[in-house]
Amino acid sequence: MEKEVNDMLKFSVIVPCYNAEGPIRTCLNSILAQTYENFEVIVINDGSTDNSKAILDEYEEKDSRVHAYHFENSGVAITRTRGTTLAQGDYVIFVDSDDTINPKLLEALGNTIVTNKNPDIVRYQVNLVGDDESKDHQRYNWLEEAGTMLSGMDALMLWSKPGKKYAVYWLFAFKREIFFKFQIAASNLRCYEDVALIPILIASSQSVICIDYIGYNYICNNSTSLTNIASMEAERERAIAFWYACDYAITNFVKLDNISGRDIAFFTQDYMRRLKKKYDSLPESLKEEFKPLYQI
16 A cells, blocks of 8 residues: 555656766666656756767657657756756656666655655765775765654754765755745856755755665766866866855845744855865965955
């Protein structure tokens, strides 16, 4: 009976794709191997110049759950926005084209959603593949408070601890309707839209829960990723985009309902810390240029 109830929930799995002819089959196969049956796959081809289009069309033809859409190159922010606009599911998850998900992820999410009366956001755990062994593999994972329903703001405060990361799309299942509350100026932001939007989505949510299930396999240091394709020439553009993302997040955070002065102070301080960290990572040739913008 529980499985029948769960199957009433539909998931939309959104896959941004750019020049991913190498890993895209492995990615899509992992999605199509889900034990949970009621889902669709929305693949947004962001102007690929390799054989990605032909591969996506092949998958669309042989599996009715796969829907491939082809656009001119616009960047990952617009690509993900297009995916959420086209999605028909009750919940959406995001999978990068060079990553994979484990076969019971949607089943685990479906059980959690039904058991906990449709929370706005469900966070799951991630396996980092090919990561530097000297790094903390738990920086994307959060087991504290697993299974406990939290308010969005409480979750945001917990997940913002130094050394932890949460502002990435592929850590969450989002109730699709929460995306309609906020519109990001994607034309001004080709990257870091997760930094801009995810904290707002979390803070504005009424109910957030984390589950102890490793559902996502993040392939580290893969040059085919949309977010990794950048030259030194693009470093300036990315620095500007990061500032814009932080500015967007802070500006829209203060507009949220039921946000206290303490919440605003916490969030602003956290994002100023992010800006400082980004500034410190810039090439020396750019630091003087960006010092006024980053208010360093």
